Amino acid sequence: MRVVIVGNGPAAASAIEAFRQVDKESDIIVLSDEPYPTYAPNCMENVIRGDISEQALFYKGGYEFYERLKVDFRPNKEVVGIDNKKKVVVVKGGEEIPYDKCLLAAGASAFIPPIPGRELGGVTTAKNLDDAKRIRDLVLSGKVKRVVIVGAGPIGVEDAETLRSMGLQVAVVEFFDRVLPRMLDKYMADRYMKVLEEEEGIKFYLNHQVLAIHGEDGWVEAVEIVQNGTDRRKFLQADLVILSTGVRPRTHLVANTDIKIHIDERTGRVVGGILVNEYQQTSDKDVYAAGDICSGIDAWGRQRWIALFPPAQQGGAVAGYNMAGLKIKHSGLVDYNAVKTRSVSAGSGGVFEDAESSMVFEYEQYLIKVFLKEGKVCGYQFVGQSRGKRLNQRNVFLKDKTWDHVIKDKGLGLEASGVLFHHFIAQRNRNFSPEVVKVIKMGMLRSLGNVKFEIPMFYRE
Secondary structure, eight states: OEEEEESSSHHHHHHHHHHHHHOSEEEEEOOSSSSSSSOOOOGGHHHHHOOHHHHHHTTOOOOOOHHHOEEEEEEEEEEEEETTTEEEEEESOEEEEOOOOOEEOOOOEEEOOOTTTTTTEEEOOOOOHHHHHHHHHHHHOOOOOEEEEEEEEEEHHHHHHHHHHHEEEEEEESSSSSSSSTOOOHHHHHHHHOOOHHHOOEEEEEEEEEEEEEEETTTTEEEEEEEEEEEEEEEOOEEEEEEEOOOEGGGGTTTTOOOOOOTTTTTTEEEEEEETTEEEEEBSSSSSEEEGGGGEBTTOEEEEEEHHHHHHEEEEEEHHHHHOOOOOOESOOOOEEOOOOOOSEEEEEOTTTTEEEEEEEEETTEEEEEEEEEEEEEEEEEEEEEOOOEEEEEEEOSSSSOTTOOOOOSOOOOHHHHHHHHHHHHHTTOOOOHHHHHHHHHHHHHHHTTTGGGOSEEEEE
């Protein structure tokens, strides 16, 4: 059997490992449009700062990963589509690579809005490793003093804090009324943003949109913004502009096929990625998808597109097992997330938009908000309050742990978000009991991670 995997991120790596646990001999071909072995896509701000080791960045072991698991890794191979009737993957230039099973794990690409001036030098995205290296080189060149970041999502705020810590003036422009608009509500977001403003000196322009990017001699000089609903314009000086305006799943890979994608039945509008079932199969039984490229059923029972690291690993493993011949079903794609700003942290899981009520619990430096619908948990958010700067001696990403400018994570990180997620998922079909309220109120996050509360991420039928 020949398995062809399109993409080389967390979903692909997890699929390879799962497949090889079952099938030691079948051919695996991995096609990547980048020159690098699998790397941690959620550590790009570490690359910009220069405080991540090669071992941590290439967390699967670099090229040795492919040798050990007998994978034919083909870098710099841009896939332009598949023909699922002929069962071939089509590479740019016309090469066709046949498959018996195919995994689409090509992720999502950075969305670049049609802003006049976006083609100027000094305007970049911050999605992949090449982007991060480009930004670091520009900062180290000494030519960049002022940065404007368009978009206050996780990547935007992480890069804002990083560049501010490197001595640059940083302004962030956000269309919505709050930072992290898909992660936090207004109440929680304002408390998170306050630390970044007061302690880090980052300037935020909420409820603003970019009209144009201006420059001279081919290089950016200013960003023209306007407050929503008004004609009040402002020019922000900039030597570097980072477009952190979201990502889009690479559904173009199935554009000329009958493979289904996520469409809103009411509006007919595309709202996500390639549709998959609980086995990570698409509408073609021999084509699987995992990671940011697909939409699936989440752990809360909703059809959603979730572009996050944890569900990419989960979906990749499920796809790998099933391509190898097992019958593995996931119990709902996980959706917990956390932003890795060092001065203050925040995270969330679930869906909040249609919640009927909420409760806020404060314990020492932790602020946790739980959302309820019909008396049952439907999501949560948290913000870690600032505690002052101190070293994090256990940070495995640091090359030199004596750096006194390194700040400890002063809130709750991705691990704690996962603990909360597993607890609330177990509670999602139960009424919100006084015992649970008491546990959260006391800040007993570790107790929420008790094994009896957890559900498996996938299981064998």
